[in-house]
Amino acid sequence: MPAPARGAATLHDVAREAGVSLATASRVLNGSTRKVAESYRVRVQAAADLLGYTPNLSAQATARGTTAVIALMVADIADAATGRLVAGVARAADEAGLVLTVAVTAHDPEREIRVVRALRGQRPRGLIVEAAPADGPDASTLTAELEALSGTGGRVVVIGREVADVPAVATDDRAGASALGEELAGLGYREAVVIAADRDIPAFEARATGFREGFERAGGRIVEVRRTGVSRDAGYDAARALLEAGLAPGTLIFVVRDAVAIGVMSALRDAGRAVGADIAVAGFDDIPSAADAAAPLTTVRVPLEELGRRAVQAVLEPDGPGEPALAVEVVVRASTPGRR
Amino acid sequence: MPAPARGAATLHDVAREAGVSLATASRVLNGSTRKVAESYRVRVQAAADLLGYTPNLSAQATARGTTAVIALMVADIADAATGRLVAGVARAADEAGLVLTVAVTAHDPEREIRVVRALRGQRPRGLIVEAAPADGPDASTLTAELEALSGTGGRVVVIGREVADVPAVATDDRAGASALGEELAGLGYREAVVIAADRDIPAFEARATGFREGFERAGGRIVEVRRTGVSRDAGYDAARALLEAGLAPGTLIFVVRDAVAIGVMSALRDAGRAVGADIAVAGFDDIPSAADAAAPLTTVRVPLEELGRRAVQAVLEPDGPGEPALAVEVVVRASTPGRR
DNA sequence: TTGTAAGCGTTATCAA
DNA sequence: TTGATAACGCTTACAA
Numbered sequence: 261m262p263a264p265a266r267g268a269a270t271l272h273d274v275a276r277e278a279g280v281s282l283a284t285a286s287r288v289l290n291g292s293t294r295k296v297a298e299s300y301r302v303r304v305q306a307a308a309d310l311l312g313y314t315p316n317l318s319a320q321a322t323a324r325g326t327t328a329v330i331a332l333m334v335a336d337i338a339d340a341a342t343g344r345l346v347a348g349v350a351r352a353a354d355e356a357g358l359v360l361t362v363a364v365t366a367h368d369p370e371r372e373i374r375v376v377r378a379l380r381g382q383r384p385r386g387l388i389v390e391a392a393p394a395d396g397p398d399a400s401t402l403t404a405e406l407e408a409l410s411g412t413g414g415r416v417v418v419i420g421r422e423v424a425d426v427p428a429v430a431t432d433d434r435a436g437a438s439a440l441g442e443e444l445a446g447l448g449y450r451e452a453v454v455i456a457a458d459r460d461i462p463a464f465e466a467r468a469t470g471f472r473e474g475f476e477r478a479g480g481r482i483v484e485v486r487r488t489g490v491s492r493d494a495g496y497d498a499a500r501a502l503l504e505a506g507l508a509p510g511t512l513i514f515v516v517r518d519a520v521a522i523g524v525m526s527a528l529r530d531a532g533r534a535v536g537a538d539i540a541v542a543g544f545d546d547i548p549s550a551a552d553a554a555a556p557l558t559t560v561r562v563p564l565e566e567l568g569r570r571a572v573q574a575v576l577e578p579d580g581p582g583e584p585a586l587a588v589e590v591v592v593r594a595s596t597p598g599r600r
Numbered sequence: 601m602p603a604p605a606r607g608a609a610t611l612h613d614v615a616r617e618a619g620v621s622l623a624t625a626s627r628v629l630n631g632s633t634r635k636v637a638e639s640y641r642v643r644v645q646a647a648a649d650l651l652g653y654t655p656n657l658s659a660q661a662t663a664r665g666t667t668a669v670i671a672l673m674v675a676d677i678a679d680a681a682t683g684r685l686v687a688g689v690a691r692a693a694d695e696a697g698l699v700l701t702v703a704v705t706a707h708d709p710e711r712e713i714r715v716v717r718a719l720r721g722q723r724p725r726g727l728i729v730e731a732a733p734a735d736g737p738d739a740s741t742l743t744a745e746l747e748a749l750s751g752t753g754g755r756v757v758v759i760g761r762e763v764a765d766v767p768a769v770a771t772d773d774r775a776g777a778s779a780l781g782e783e784l785a786g787l788g789y790r791e792a793v794v795i796a797a798d799r800d801i802p803a804f805e806a807r808a809t810g811f812r813e814g815f816e817r818a819g820g821r822i823v824e825v826r827r828t829g830v831s832r833d834a835g836y837d838a839a840r841a842l843l844e845a846g847l848a849p850g851t852l853i854f855v856v857r858d859a860v861a862i863g864v865m866s867a868l869r870d871a872g873r874a875v876g877a878d879i880a881v882a883g884f885d886d887i888p889s890a891a892d893a894a895a896p897l898t899t900v901r902v903p904l905e906e907l908g909r910r911a912v913q914a915v916l917e918p919d920g921p922g923e924p925a926l927a928v929e930v931v932v933r934a935s936t937p938g939r940r
Numbered sequence: 941t942t943g944t945a946a947g948c949g950t951t952a953t954c955a956a
Numbered sequence: 957t958t959g960a961t962a963a964c965g966c967t968t969a970c971a972a
Contacts, residue, residue, distance in 0.1 A: 295958095
């Protein structure tokens with residue numbers, strides 16, 4: 261039956277209740293190096309329990325000059341791939357005893373800037389940025405804003421690419437896409453359409469490039485590259501357009517994101533085309549719904565949770581080993597049956 | 601080119617730079633009621649811009665005695681339904697100028713308690729709780745912890761049910777499920793299996809109950825109620841078990857969550873059964889992947905973003921209108937074709 | 941209208 | 957080991 265107190269017990273209250281000084285109370289409840297007599301120790305602890313004391317993090321932060329906050333900025337938190345990433349970040353943050361604050365930008369460059377500025381007010385220990393197009397008119401403003409955050413002592417870590425000399429944590433998308441291309445060519449596919457992103461996002465570019473390399477190396481040919489948005493609906497629309505232009509049976513469609521690939525498959529299904537038997541589709545990410553889609557989707561599994569975990573690690577130990585890009589793994593499913 | 605400063609410019613720096621007092625600087629940059637001479641105003645603003653000043657939120661919080669933080673506790677942030685909810689909360693929080701902190705509990709009662717306690721340290725303006733089983737040995741401890749948080753001035757809002765006399769914001773799941781049951785009976789289904797949750801989560805219970813009411817009222821019959829976990833895999837396994845026990849063609853399976861329903865459909869597909877034509881499946885939530893699953897899933901659309909938005913509203917204006925439960929909407933798709 | 945100064949809840953330095 | 961007390965960065969009476 262804790263907290264009979266009104267309006268949050270303060271350290272002062274605890275000290276008075278225990279009959280010790282503020283300093284002593286602080287030492288037993290929060291201070292690191294223990295050097296308080298056992299008798300005092302228990303008295304203070306008892307008082308704290310009785311009053312339901314919880315340190316005021318804001319006050320601790322202003323006094324200590326450092327917070328226990330880690331911030332994360334994402335484009336769309338309802339996105340499945342993002343969800344997996346956030347889960348990894350959240351878990352690692354929790355394990356490190358940090359509070360996680362999340363901000364979403366909705367792919368809006370102006371919001372990105374606004375958000376970083378707002379987050380800066382928190383003086384976070386670090387900021388993990390997921391949504392960062394490589395270029396565009398606002399890119400330099402964003403970079404400046406990120407530097408300002410660094411200036412307050414927060415480590416900025418960008419997922420998937422280097423911003424200026426901001427450290428990055430990444431997956432080996434190019435190698436994974438290449439392996440996928442090779443494997444699918446080995447399965448008998450000869451012609452492929454690539455659906456890439458209409459934004460300059462390095463990870464997506466690496467996937468398109470890697471796929472081309474692997475597929476061509478193994479004897480395949482890219483017949484078209486189409487650029488679309490990164491949503492499920494964008495994929496649906498792109499597939500409709502492809503269908504209208506005529507899509508030969510046996511064609512393979514490689515999509516740089518599962519979310520988009522799933523839209524593609526649904527469009528094919530709605531048009532009466534059999535995904536797999538007729539048109540093959542492959543994606544990238546291995547989001548949870550990939551295996552349950554119109555056809556179980558062949559894709560490349562990205563260890564997003566681990567990526568998130570590494571990002572917080574990079575924030576916490578900036579001079580860490582500087583791990584290499586995380587390996588990804590090709591997962592062949594029914595959406596790309598063998599054609600031999 | 602902002603922030604030439606080292607280690608974060610402070611209000612003090614700005615005041616000195618502008619040649620005014622701390623108080624004046626505070627007034628123009630943060631204070632509410634404007635009463636600073638225009639000339640000073642511009643000088644201070646200029647100094648702030650020059651130095652790249654951003655108020656230290658922690659310091660503001662300790663001085664003001666109130667924070668600009670809203671906290672959210674969820675069971676699984678990678679879950680699709682949760683993602684939609686979080687998106688709504690995030691947007692509303694942003695609009696209200698609040699920072700959002702997120703904590704995940706992984707359905708672990710002990711973690712729930714730990715998390716609330718940790719969050720309490722932040723003295724958030726409010727806490728939105730998504731993951732709250734109605735009962736269990738730890739329920740009262742959780743309640744006590746939530747009350748402790750209230751004691752520090754934070755408003756606790758629970759999604760989907762009332763905890764003690766904590767206000768709740770909810771959707772009308774029972775009515776929605778009932779409408780779904782009726783509609784499906786109207787489509788010609790006569791026998792249904794219900795896959796419910798193995799936890800005592802009010803929303804899921806309401807869905808099971810509502811469905812039974814509607815389905816039976818319209819002449820249907822529930823032949824079995826099976827309880828499982830709330831994940832996709834739990835659904836997959838449940839369907840396997842159902843198949844082993846024998847599943848008559850024409851049977852309808854109602855699942856209280858889309859995520860689980862999608863697992864069910866995949867299990868049916870993997871077993872060579874045609875979802876829709878052979879076995880019908882219906883879910884609840886309308887998560888993004890529902891329309892793209894093994895068969896487009898009939899479900900009940902829950903306005904989760906709006907729910908999240910309302911939750912922050914409830915935090916901000918505790919004596920608000922006390923809105924009624926949000927309406928939900930039946931969405932019939934191919935997984936439950938008419939059987940006339 | 942502006943500035944001085946007393947807090948806000950903690951931490952940390954420095955005597956005792 | 958313990959306890960005053962000066963910070964921490966900011967807000968806000970209260971004076972000037």
